[in-house]
Amino acid sequence: MNYEPPRGSPIADARAPALAAQGGCKGAIRIANVVKIYGSEGAGVRAVDDCTFHVPAGKITVVVGPSGCGKTTLLNAIAGFHSITSGTIHLDDALLCGPGRPKADPGPDRIVVFQNGALFPWKTIVENVAFGPIVQGRLSRKAAFEKARMMLAETGLHNLETNYPGEISSGMRRRVEIARALMNDPKVLLLDEPYRALDSLTKSVMHEALLETFDRNRVTIFFITHDLEEAIFLGHHVVIMTTRPCRPKKILTVDIPHPRDYSVLTAKRFREYLDETVEAVHEEALKAFAAGERER
Amino acid sequence: MKESAFAGDMNVALAQGPTAVLAKPERGPGRLESSAYRMAQWLRSPRPYLMLIGFALFLGFWYLTVEVWKLPRFSQMPGPTAVITEWINPDPIYGLSLYSPEYYQHIWVSTRRVLIAFLLATATGVPLGLLLGWSLRFKEYVFPVFELLRPIPPLAWVPLAIIMFHGSETPIIFLTFLASFYATTLNTMLGVESIDVSFVRAAYCLGAKRRQVFWHVIVPGAMPFIFTGLQISVGVAWFSLVAGEMVSGQYGLGYLINTSYTMVQYPTMVIGMITLGIVGYVTSAAVRVLGNYLMQWRARELAMGAEA
Numbered sequence: 001m002n003y004e005p006p007r008g009s010p011i012a013d014a015r016a017p018a019l020a021a022q023g024g025c026k027g028a029i030r031i032a033n034v035v036k037i038y039g040s041e042g043a044g045v046r047a048v049d050d051c052t053f054h055v056p057a058g059k060i061t062v063v064v065g066p067s068g069c070g071k072t073t074l075l076n077a078i079a080g081f082h083s084i085t086s087g088t089i090h091l092d093d094a095l096l097c098g099p100g101r102p103k104a105d106p107g108p109d110r111i112v113v114f115q116n117g118a119l120f121p122w123k124t125i126v127e128n129v130a131f132g133p134i135v136q137g138r139l140s141r142k143a144a145f146e147k148a149r150m151m152l153a154e155t156g157l158h159n160l161e162t163n164y165p166g167e168i169s170s171g172m173r174r175r176v177e178i179a180r181a182l183m184n185d186p187k188v189l190l191l192d193e194p195y196r197a198l199d200s201l202t203k204s205v206m207h208e209a210l211l212e213t214f215d216r217n218r219v220t221i222f223f224i225t226h227d228l229e230e231a232i233f234l235g236h237h238v239v240i241m242t243t244r245p246c247r248p249k250k251i252l253t254v255d256i257p258h259p260r261d262y263s264v265l266t267a268k269r270f271r272e273y274l275d276e277t278v279e280a281v282h283e284e285a286l287k288a289f290a291a292g293e294r295e296r
Numbered sequence: 297m298k299e300s301a302f303a304g305d306m307n308v309a310l311a312q313g314p315t316a317v318l319a320k321p322e323r324g325p326g327r328l329e330s331s332a333y334r335m336a337q338w339l340r341s342p343r344p345y346l347m348l349i350g351f352a353l354f355l356g357f358w359y360l361t362v363e364v365w366k367l368p369r370f371s372q373m374p375g376p377t378a379v380i381t382e383w384i385n386p387d388p389i390y391g392l393s394l395y396s397p398e399y400y401q402h403i404w405v406s407t408r409r410v411l412i413a414f415l416l417a418t419a420t421g422v423p424l425g426l427l428l429g430w431s432l433r434f435k436e437y438v439f440p441v442f443e444l445l446r447p448i449p450p451l452a453w454v455p456l457a458i459i460m461f462h463g464s465e466t467p468i469i470f471l472t473f474l475a476s477f478y479a480t481t482l483n484t485m486l487g488v489e490s491i492d493v494s495f496v497r498a499a500y501c502l503g504a505k506r507r508q509v510f511w512h513v514i515v516p517g518a519m520p521f522i523f524t525g526l527q528i529s530v531g532v533a534w535f536s537l538v539a540g541e542m543v544s545g546q547y548g549l550g551y552l553i554n555t556s557y558t559m560v561q562y563p564t565m566v567i568g569m570i571t572l573g574i575v576g577y578v579t580s581a582a583v584r585v586l587g588n589y590l591m592q593w594r595a596r597e598l599a600m601g602a603e604a
């Protein structure tokens with residue numbers, strides 16, 4: 001079993017030395033004092049406020065929090081889709097964004113899997129998966145297609161290559177999208193509620209597939225969800241966010257060894273983690289609700 | 297005995313089952329097969345027969361109002377029998393039928409004008425629309441002017457077109473071009489603006505440069521709207537063509553309709569109108585077929601939707 005005992009609570013401290021070297025894994029993200037205000041300063045919406053935490057390399061970090069608290073905002077800042085107002089975000093030892101550089105450049109080291117899926121509907125499955133290495137000029141068309149076919153076969157999707165995304169089920173689309181990301185050997189996968197639209201049966205299959213992929217690739221995973229059971233089942237660490245403006249309220253280290261399978265769901269320890277999370281999240285949800293009432 | 301025969305059928309069906317499920321339209325010969333299949337499906341559905349009934353009702357209504365009841369409003373109008381007999385007459389009373397080479401010359405001249413105008417409108421409207429949708433700065437310069445010119449109907453351009461261009465051919469093509477150009481440009485721009493921002497972000501994430509995002513995301517993403525625009529564009533091309541041809545020119549279906557009106561050759565006038573309808577339909581169907589051919593992904597997606 002390749003399970004490592006958790007150390008203290010290193011992820012709460014952004015100034016902790018980068019854990020990049022540990023186990024040869026890359027892709028630690030350090031988020032320090034990040035603030036994001038939409039619109040003009042003063043009048044705008046404060047979506048993220050003085051947010052500090054650490055996403056350790058080669059681990060699955062799951063972020064949960066009330067609806068509209070600013071989780072996607074944080075993910076978009078890491079991905080480089082928009083700027084931050086202040087604070088710094090580091091990937092390993094490189095500065096992604098910070099003072100003098102408000103917006104990170106999006107790139108194949110941090111690949112996003114979107115809430116509603118973003119496979120190009122006008123490209124076939126294999127063209128989608130081969131897209132990254134081709135546009136980066138890293139592989140020739142032929143080599144990229146070959147690698148894409150191998151990648152798809154590995155995920156058990158080999159007979160779908162010439163289909164278009166609109167022709168396959170939404171669960172399969174998510175798996176293809178993850179394969180498309182892994183083609184680029186990213187350091188980090190950023191997943192924004194990727195399984196939200198799926199039914200619970202498909203979801204459980206997706207979870208096991210994701211864990212299997214994780215065991216094979218050891219890529220750092222930053223995963224946003226509303227589903228607390230999903231959070232604890234997948235995560236090494238679960239970061240519970242406060243209601244807007246968003247910052248970590250509680251960071252939970254889930255001490256259940258990987259690889260996990262569905263039998264953990266009934267384990268006593270799992271239930272205890274779940275209770276702890278539910279309590280914290282419920283408190284924030286109530287606050288969010290009360291705030292919503294006040295605004296009205 | 298019957299039961300076992302039935303069981304045998306079932307076995308065949310089961311044996312074929314999975315392959316039947318996996319069979320899908322492929323590039324190449326498969327595509328032809330699938331369109332033959334679709335044709336057979338269409339013939340089996342009630343749709344073609346409803347369509348025939350629709351036409352029959354229309355002709356019947358025309359026949360009754362004009363030739364049987366002779367309603368006052370319709371007294372000057374030629375009935376369907378008069379039009380059809382004139383149309384297929386080898387020796388036409390008013391000088392024009394399926395047998396006269398002139399008929400085809402009118403069709404050809406009009407079609408040529410529409411084709412030239414449509415191609416010009418596509419060649420200029422698509423790039424302009426892509427730029428308008430892609431660059432906010434460019435849109436701020438150009439779009440207000442565009443929106444100011446757009447409501448001016450082609451007919452209002454007639455005098456200026458005649459002053460600007462020599463002869464009768466160029467002004468007509470210019471007038472035909474105008475409305476098409478607006479339709480194509482506007483729809484292309486909306487097409488770019490309709491693209492989900494996630495696709496653009498995903499492309500950047502996967503390491504695409506700005507130019508690659510344009511070719512791999514913006515152009516194909518706008519394609520459905522572009523083709524909607526092109527279909528509208530051929531339609532309005534015929535509109536403004538006829539307006540232009542009625543004002544000047546020596547040939548063309550608009551000219552034919554107008555002169556047969558002034559020379560009181562009413563059946564010929566109606567023949568011109570029906571011909572316009574048919575040719576117009578064929579051109580817009582051709583654009584649709586081309587669109588489906590270029591957007592296999594869309595055609596297949598829609599086919600999936602129809603099955604579900």
Ligand SMILES: Nc1ncnc2c1ncn2[C@@H]1O[C@H](COP(=O)(O)OP(=O)(O)OP(=O)(O)O)[C@@H](O)[C@H]1O
Pocket residue numbers: 038039045047065066067068069070071072073074244
């Ligand atoms: N472009 C924007 N301009 C202004 N406000 C925005 C913008 N995007 C998001 N917001 C606001 O910022 C807050 C946080 O949004 P965000 O999408 O990050 O929340 P979230 O935690 O991902 O929510 P959900 O769980 O519903 O996905 C919300 O109140 C939202 O209304």
Ligand SMILES: [Mg+2]
Pocket residue numbers: 071072073192
């Ligand atoms: Mg969100």
